[in-house]
Amino acid sequence: MKNPEHLRYSKEHEWLALPEEGSDGIATVGITSHAADALGDVVFVQLPEIGQQVTAGEPCGELESTKSVSDLFSPVTGEVTEYNQDVVDDPSLVNTSPFEDGWLFKVRITEEAEDLLSAAEYEALIENA
Numbered sequence: 117m118k119n120p121e122h123l124r125y126s127k128e129h130e131w132l133a134l135p136e137e138g139s140d141g142i143a144t145v146g147i148t149s150h151a152a153d154a155l156g157d158v159v160f161v162q163l164p165e166i167g168q169q170v171t172a173g174e175p176c177g178e179l180e181s182t183k184s185v186s187d188l189f190s191p192v193t194g195e196v197t198e199y200n201q202d203v204v205d206d207p208s209l210v211n212t213s214p215f216e217d218g219w220l221f222k223v224r225i226t227e228e229a230e231d232l233l234s235a236a237e238y239e240a241l242i243e244n245a
Contacts, residue, residue: 118235119148120215125238128173128189129154131215132232135225142197145190146219147179147210150242155181158210163188163199163221170196172229177220179210188220193227 123131129151133144152158160180170176170190177188199221203209209218233241 119150119238121235123215123235124191124232125235125241126173126189126191126229126232127241128191129242130189130191132191133219140224141194142222142224143192143194144219144222145192146214147188148238149214151186152211152214152218155179155186155210156183157181158207161188161203161207161210161220163204164190164196166196166198168196170194170223172227179207190223191232192223192225192229194223194225196221197224198222 123133125131129148131146131148135141135143158179158181162178164170164176172190172193174190175187176190179186179188200219203218
């Protein structure tokens with residue numbers, strides 16, 4: 117699956133949909149299809165709570181698959197405004213629709229990460245891994 121051009125990517129394999137005009141600075145976070153494929157079948161997600169402060173590059177939750185448990189890292193610093201209850205109820209959405217229905221949480225950005233990658237830069241990162 118191709119990584120959407122409009123998103124930004126972290127080296128920890130999260131994606132970030134930057135805030136749209138009039139969205140009050142709220143961005144959406146998920147994991148890439150590359151990460152979902154590497155994890156295998158996701159069976160449990162632990163997401164940050166609404167109101168929780170998250171810090172760019174720091175763990176803020178966990179994804180458990182049939183293979184392993186992996187930390188979920190926040191690509192930006194801010195306050196969590198929403199999490200995806202559909203993913204909590206059906207973690208397989210992370211595998212089947214990582215860029216659409218499988219988004220994980222929304223965050224009001226207070227500090228942007230300096231090292232987010234474009235789609236092309238992320239493609240190069242995973243090709244060279």
